Amino acid sequence: ENEPLILGIETSCDETGVGIVRGQTLLADAIASSVEEHARFGGVVPEVASRAHLEAMVPTIRRACETAGIKPTDVDAVAVTSGPGLAGALLVGVAAAKGLALSLEKPLYGVNHLAAHVAVDTLEHGDLPKGCVAMLVSGGHSSLLAVEDITDGVLPMGSTIDDAAGEAFDKVARVLGLPFPGGPYIDKAARDGGDRLYVKFPRGLTSQRDLERHRFDFSFSGLKTAVARWVEAKRRDGEDVPVNHVAAAFQEAVCDVLTRKAIDACKDRGYEHLLIGGGVAANSRLRAMAEERCAEAGIAVRVPRPGLCTDNGAMVAALGSELVRAGKAPSPLDLPADSSMPI
Numbered sequence: 001e002n003e004p005l006i007l008g009i010e011t012s013c014d015e016t017g018v019g020i021v022r023g024q025t026l027l028a029d030a031i032a033s034s035v036e037e038h039a040r041f042g043g044v045v046p047e048v049a050s051r052a053h054l055e056a057m058v059p060t061i062r063r064a065c066e067t068a069g070i071k072p073t074d075v076d077a078v079a080v081t082s083g084p085g086l087a088g089a090l091l092v093g094v095a096a097a098k099g100l101a102l103s104l105e106k107p108l109y110g111v112n113h114l115a116a117h118v119a120v121d122t123l124e125h126g127d128l129p130k131g132c133v134a135m136l137v138s139g140g141h142s143s144l145l146a147v148e149d150i151t152d153g154v155l156p157m158g159s160t161i162d163d164a165a166g167e168a169f170d171k172v173a174r175v176l177g178l179p180f181p182g183g184p185y186i187d188k189a190a191r192d193g194g195d196r197l198y199v200k201f202p203r204g205l206t207s208q209r210d211l212e213r214h215r216f217d218f219s220f221s222g223l224k225t226a227v228a229r230w231v232e233a234k235r236r237d238g239e240d241v242p243v244n245h246v247a248a249a250f251q252e253a254v255c256d257v258l259t260r261k262a263i264d265a266c267k268d269r270g271y272e273h274l275l276i277g278g279g280v281a282a283n284s285r286l287r288a289m290a291e292e293r294c295a296e297a298g299i300a301v302r303v304p305r306p307g308l309c310t311d312n313g314a315m316v317a318a319l320g321s322e323l324v325r326a327g328k329a330p331s332p333l334d335l336p337a338d339s340s341m342p343i
């Protein structure tokens with residue numbers, strides 16, 4: 001093949017990811033995670049994440065190259081997440097990418113983390129549709145984005161005004177005594193006989209009044225508090241907490257709001273495609289509900305496989321590849337890391 005070979009580096013949160021793609025073909029996706037080091041704190045500790053990236057960076061680049069069967073000198077361009085994310089964590093990846101680009105004398109592409117979450121789908125389903133809504137739901141973000149052409153960036157339509165969807169999963173899991181990160185455990189508890197209709201938990205920002213100002217925004221903090229109160233009341237009364245039912249009912253509230261607003265966003269833009277990404281896209285109920293409701297609305301759903309939905313280097317390489325293929329200009333070598341990068 002004579003498609004360009006792109007190496008992508010991701011360090012915006014707690015995963016050190018290095019992906020290698022040729023065109024839209026994934027050759028390697030090496031990852032080192034510091035998630036276990038953060039588990040006992042119940043959340044990601046920025047300082048711990050930065051140090052872990054520094055230690056894992058070069059070994060992870062080596063591992064990716066070995067898997068892809070290439071030498072670093074074969075690489076045609078280096079892509080890196082330059083924001084948004086944890087400042088210190090981003091700096092490690094950006095510095096590594098610059099060093100690599102400089103020594104290889106190859107172009108550097110700084111990319112937006114959220115746009116990369118969208119672009120990763122090209123590795124599984126090929127070219128993105130002309131015009132789609134992307135819903136990104138993870139521990140750090142919950143956004144609805146309009147995407148015309150991913151190489152021109154993404155347009156924010158709405159986002160959470162408090163907790164991210166994944167954060168709500170993690171906090172509710174903690175209340176229920178499930179391990180961190182809680183999303184997969186809630187998913188599993190709900191599947192193990194959980195009754196989705198056991199309690200009707202609140203759907204944030206869906207009242208007529210809220211929709212006027214926050215049509216495409218989310219709020220999960222009230223839901224989390226409602227679940228915590230419900231569980232506390234049961235415990236106070238000395239009753240058993242039906243973990244599976246509470247998990248299922250909570251998950252139902254999150255998925256109901258996410259899918260409703262995502263479909264409304266597609267209708268607003270006149271798009272017939274919805275792309276779902278981020279760690280929460282791995283949720284089995286979200287996938288099923290999105291498929292069902294989108295089918296009714298005549299919208300096609302694209303969800304990359306779970307391994308591509310969570311933070312990784314492949315998504316950065318995928319976006320880098322799209323930029324190179326579209327003939328976009330590279331970034332300067334004094335590219336800053338921008339922790340609060342606008343989308």
Ligand code: KG4
Pocket residue numbers: 013137138139140141165166167169170181182183184187278279280281282283284309310311
């Ligand atoms: O994208 P990601 O790996 O990292 C960032 O937060 O950027 O997403 C991790 C989040 C965590 O909050 C985790 O609990 C959630 O995704 N998650 C899930 C599932 N798998 C991971 N949430 C619900 N259901 C799942 N199956």
Ligand code: ZN
Pocket residue numbers: 113117138140278310311
């Ligand atoms: Zn992410």
